[in-house]
Amino acid sequence: MKTIKNTKVIVIGSGPIVIGQGAEFDYSGTQTCLALKEANCEIILINNNPATIMTDPEISDKVYCEPITYQYVRWVIKKERPQYLIASNGGQKALNIAVELHKNKILEKYNLKLLGTNIDAIIASENRDVFTQEMEKINVSVLKNKIANSYEECLRLLNEIKFPVIVRPSYTLGGLGGGICETKEKYLKICKKAISYSPINQCLIEKSIYGYQEIEYEVMRDHAGNSIVVCNMENIEPVGVHTGDSCVTAPSLTLTNKQYQTLRDVAIKMLNHLKIVGGCNVQFALKPNTLEYYVIEINPRVSRSSALASKATGYPIAKISTLLGLGYTLDEIQNPVTKTTTCAFEPTMDYVAIKIPQFGFDKFKIENPKIGSQMQATGEAMALGKTFNEAFCKAIASVQNGPIFLYKKAYKDLPVEKIKKLAKKTNSNQIYQIFALLEKRISIKEIHEITLINWYYLEKFQEINQQYQDLKNHVQNPKVLLNAKKMGISDNAIGKAWRMSEKEICDFRQKNQINPIFQQVDTCAGEFKSRTPYLYTTYHAKQNESKPITSAKQIIIVGSGPIKIGQGIEFDYATSKAVWNLKKLNFKTIVLNNNPETVSTDYNFTDKLFFEPINYETVYEIVKHEKPYGIILQFGGQLAINLSQQMSNMFNLKVLGTKRKSINISEERQLFNNTTQKLNILTPKFITVHDKKDAFKNIKTLNYPLLIRPSYVIGGENMEFVYAEDQLVKYFKKINKKYYPIIIDEYIDGLEIEVDGVSDGEHLKLFGIMEHIDKAGIHSGDSTTTFPTVNISKAKKQFIYQTLLKLAHKLNIKGFINAQFILKNNQIYLIEINLRASRTLPFLYKATNQDIMQQAIKVIVNQVDKNFWKEKIIDKSYNNYHYVKVPIFSFQKIRDIKNIFLGPEMKSTGEAIGVDLTLNKALYKAILATGLDLLKSHSIILSVRQKDKPAAANIFHTLNKVDYKIYATKGTYEYIEKQYPNSRNLFLIDDYSKILNMLHKQDFSFIVNTRNDFQNIHASYSEIIENALVNNTPIFSSISLVKSIATLLLELKFLIHPIMRPS
C-alpha cells in the first residue's frame, strides 16, 4: 500500500463537550490534524465547538463551524469534495455519521475513502449481536444475555448457565426484583420474583462478573497486520463502575505476566479479526487470580482511555493512529521520543500513572451520588510517581472540589455501620468512605468484603492512612515529613495535619532540604537516549533530569487542571494559545498542568511540560530549579488565578499581567463596590447583612426582585431570586447561621451584555461586545450569546468602553478583562469583571476571525506597537455573519429534577457555535448542535411561573401562527386560554399517561419550564420532566430564549395550509 500524501481530507470533530465526550477529542483531533499537515494534506474540519484548539486556523486549513450531523457533513463533503474521511477522532458521534454516510452510499457517490478502520469493524464494535457473533468465531469470551419469558424457561436454562449469574427483570426501573445468584436455589427464587416483577414477564440472565477486575488495553495495528500494545490499564474499582468514573493505574499493577499476556493476546486477536487500522481500546473483565476473562467492549477509535495512555506513556496514539490510517506501517514511523527508533515497539514505564476522576456533583447538590455504567465525571487528573502511593496522593492533590486530603469531614462523626453501608454502593465518595473506615480501624479484610476492591490497593490505602496518622502525631518532625513526601502527600495536606499553611510546610521542607527530584518520561525506561521535555517529580530518585533552559527567557504558564463545570476546555485553549504565541515571541515556555485529556499537556507543544498537581508547592519547586523569568496565571481560569496570591517574592519571579491587588478588588464585592463608586460607575444596589434582623431592617433600601446569596459560598449554594417579602421571610427562616454574612442584590431584570478585552493599564481594546439572549440572572456560561449585538447602540458601546477604560486605569489592568453589564431602561449597570482569560474568547476569535489571543499575549509581555490600540472596539463580525453560542447541558447524565432550572450558578458542560446570515438561522444551527432540530416536530409543553405568563401567552400567539400544538399545565393553560380563547392548538395537560407516551415517542420538540418551586409541583409533572430527560427532550427554563426560538420558528417553519372553498 502506498502512503497517502498531498490530498484533501475531511475530519469530523466531536462537537460540544458533554459528560462522556470531553476534551480528549480535542487533544486527539489536534494531533490528527498535525499528522495530516506533516503528510502535506489539506485539512477540512467540521466541528462546532468554538473552544477547541483543533478549530484554530493554525491547526486546520478550513474549519466548518457547522452542526455535526449527517446532513451537514454531507453538505460539506459535497462542497469540498475531499478524497478521504477521518471519523475515528470525533468520538462515537463521528463514527455513527461515517456509518450513515456509508449506508446512504454517500462515500461511494463522492468517491470518498474512509481512513483507518473499515466500516464493518465499526459496525461490529457497535452492534452487540454482530460483535458477539464475530467474537465467537475466534473463541473470544463475551458476556451473553439469555432471555427467559417464563419461569419454565428459566428452569430450562439451568443446563446452559454457569453460576454465579445475574438475573434482571425486563423493563423495571433500577432492576427491581433482580439479583445475583450463586446457587440453583437462589436462582429459582429470584427468577420467580423477576418474572413477576417484569411488566412483560421477562428476565435477562447473564453470567455475573461481580467483583471481577476491569482491565483495558490500548492497541495499535497497521494495515500490514502488525500490532503493538501501547499500554494496559487497571481500574481500581471492580467492574460495574464506568472506566471514566474509576481510578485507573497505568500500567496494571496486580496482574502476573501470564494474566497480562493472555489478555494482550486476546486483544490482538480481536484487532486482527476485525482488521482494525489505528488505535483501538479493548476492555476486559478479569476474574482475580485466574485467567478467566470476558471482553466488555471494543472501541475502534481514539478515546478518553487512549488520551490517558498517551500521556501515561509518552506514546502519541492519535498521531500515530492517523499515520497508520494514511498507510504507514508501525516500523515506517519514527519514534517521536527517541527519534532513532521506530514506533514498532511497546512502551515501557519506570513510574506509575494514576488517573482520578473529577466529579461535578457539588454543582448539583447530590449526596453520595451513585456511580455505575453511565459515566458521570466531568474530567480527570493524572499524576505520575515511582510508587502507587506517591502517584495516588499526587492525583488526589490534583482533583478539585474534594477535601484537602482523603478525609471528608462528613464521615468523621458518622457511625461505622452507616459508613459501611454507604461504601457498599459504588458512589463518587467511596474513596473517602474507605479512608474514614481505615481511620476508624476497620480491617482491610472487611473493607475488601464491602467494596471488593483488590487487596493490594486497600493495603496501600492503609499505608497512606497510617502515614497520615503518623504525621498528626509527629508535628514538625523532618523524618516523618520525608516519609510523607515519599508517599506523595502534598504540603497542603501536611499543613492540615500540622495546623500550618502550605507555604509554611514548603519553607520547613526547604530548611530541612527535603526536595523532589525531576524525572523524565521517555517511553523506554531509560533504555534509549531521549530528549523528551516531559517531566514529573518524585521523592524516590536521586538524580535530577531537568536541565534548566538558559538560552532564552522562560515563562511558566499554569494550566487549568481537570475539567469541571465552570472550568472547561476553553482554558486549555487559552493555555495552548499562550504557549504558541510566546514561542513566536522567542520565549521558552514551561507548562504546568495535570489533565491528561488536553492539548496543553502534549509535550510537543511546549519547551517543558511538568505533569504535576497545580499548587504552590509545585510552582515553588519548579521555580527554584528552573529559574524562569516570569509566570502567567491568566490563562488557567480561576484555579491558576488563585495561586497569584502566594507568588510574591519567589526567587525574583515576575508575575506577568495584572497585579494580585487588583485581582483581589475585582473578586471581593465590597472592595469592588468602593472602587466603582469612586469612579462613578453604576452597579446594582446591594447590602450585606449579618443576621435576620439586620436583613429586615436594611431591606427597605432595595427594590424587588432581589438576588440573595451567602458571600463566601462558592458554587451558588443557597442562591435565590426573591420577588416578594413573604419569600424573603421564608429564605431567612431556613438559612443556617453559618452562611452569614449574606449579600442581597437588587436584581435588574434587563438585557445582559458581555465584553472581552485587553488592556495595558493605559489603553484598552475590546475584542467584542456580545449580547445574551437570556435575561440577566442566568450564569453567563449558561447563556445563549450572540455576536454582533442586535439591541445595543453605538453610544451604549462607547459608554461601556469608557466605563472599562476607567477601571483599567484605576486597577492598572495588564492583560485580559472580561465584564458583564446589564442594560435596563437606558441605564447600563456593571455587574462584574474577571481579570483572566474568559470562556467567550475562543467564540469571539471565531466570530471576528482575529487572533485575539496572540494580541493579548503581546500585551502581557509588553510587545505591542501603538497601532494596536487604534481600533478600540472590534465590532464587526467575520463576513458580517451572525454568530451564536449556545450552552450544552449533560442533564441526562446527572438526572435530577431540581437541577434543570438555570440560574446564577453555571450548569452547562460545553457549548456550540452557530453561524449564518441571520440571527435566527444561526440560532437554529447552534441549537441543532445540541441535538435538537427545532423544525422537526410540532408540539411543545409549556409550564411557567406567574411572572412569565404574559411571555408564555406571547410565545403561544407566535407559535400558533405556524401551527404548533401547545400542551400547557393548568395555570399556564388558564392564563393563555383567557387571552386567546378557543384556540385549536392549545391543550391542557390532564392525561399524564398520554403525555408520557408522547414523550417516549419523542413527539415533543421541547419543554418550557420556568417553575422552580419543585416541592409544590404535581408528582406526575415531575415524572414528565424525568421522562423528558431520559428521552433526550430538551427543557428550556429561560423564557427569553424561548421567545427568540418562537420568533425563529415563525420565520423558518413552513406552513402546510389548504386553500378552502370560499364561504
Next chain:
Amino acid sequence: MKKPFHILLSNGWKDAGFGFGDTTCELVQGEFIFNTSMVGYQEVLTDPSYNQQIVVMTFPMQGIYGINENDHESHKIEISAMIINNYQENVKYSKKFISLAEFLKLHQTLGIENIDTRQLTKVIRHHGSLNGAIYDPSKYTEKEIARKIQEKTFSKHVEKLQRNTEKKYFVEHAKYHFALYDLGSKQNIIRKLNQNQINVTLVGLNYPCEDILKWNNKVDAVFLSNGPGDPNELTKMVSQVQTIIKHQIPVLGICLGFQIIALALNCEILKMYFGHHGINHAVRDMETKKIIITSQNHNYFVNDKTLPSTVQTTFYSVNAPVLQGIKDDDNRCYAIQFHPESHPGPNDANYIFQNMIKFVQKHENN
C-alpha cells in the same frame, strides 16, 4: 529495621539502599544488567540465562502479586541479586502465594531496594554492562570492594549451573522426539515443545552427541536451549554441533543455542554494549514481513556479515541492526536469538515452535 547495603560498580558509580529477601549475604558480585519488563519478575528471577548476573528492574515497584507455584522457569532463583526501586510486600490473601522477599530468602538471594534504578540503568546504557558488587558496608570498605571487583571475572556460566541431565519430558501421542541440550533452559521451552506433541529428553552440556545418535528412542532433532554466559567459551559444544550437522540431524536453538549454532556454522559472535533485556523488542519475520513483539535476553549477537552462503536470515530486530534468526537448509539448522517461548513477555512469537516442527518435518522427508 531495614539493613543497609551499598552498590559499587567497576566504573566507580555507587549508591546505597536497603536489603530485602536474604539479607544475611555480605557480598554479591556479578555483571549488572537491566531488565525493562513491567510484569514477570518471577520468570526473570528463575531464568537460568541470568546466571551470575545482577538484575536491575527498571519498573520501580516489584513484588506486588507475590510468587506463585506455576510461573517458575526453573526450580530455583538463577540471578545473583535483584535491584529495585521499591519493594512492595504483597498481602497474603491466599495460600497459593508467597511473597517475593520470602522467595528470595528461601533461595538465599539478596534483593536491594531504594536504589535510583533509573540512574543505574542510564549508567549501564552509557558504559555497557558492568561488573560490580552489592555489599554490607559494616563488613567491607569501599576500597576492598573495588579491589574485589577488579579481581573477579565471570566465566563458565553453563558449567556452574549444574543442570539435571537425562530427564525425560514425554507426552501422549507425541509426533517427535527431541534431545534438548540443557544449557540453562527455561521451563517454558520444554512446556512449549510438549504442547506441540514433542517428547523431550534433556541432556547436559558435556553429554556426547554420538551417544544421542545411538539412543533406542531415535531423535528427530537436537535442540540447544538458552543459557547464560559467553558462547565463545563453549568450544566443545560447538564442535559437538558440527558433528550433529554432519550426521544430517536437524539442529534447533534458542538464544545461547542460536549463538552456538552460529559458531558451528563459522560465524562470528560479538558482545553487545548493554544487551537486550526486556519484553518489548520488535522483530521482523523476514518471510512474512510481519513485525512481532518479542521477549529478549542476550548480551551477545551474531555478526551477520560472517554468515555462510547457505544461511538464510529469518528474523531481524526492527529498531537495531541485530540478526535475530537463521535457517540453513543445507546444514539443517534453524535457530532464534530471542525467546519465542516468552515467559515473561508477549506470546507473539509462539508460532516459531510450529516453524521449527515444519523445518524438522521437511528434513525428515528428505
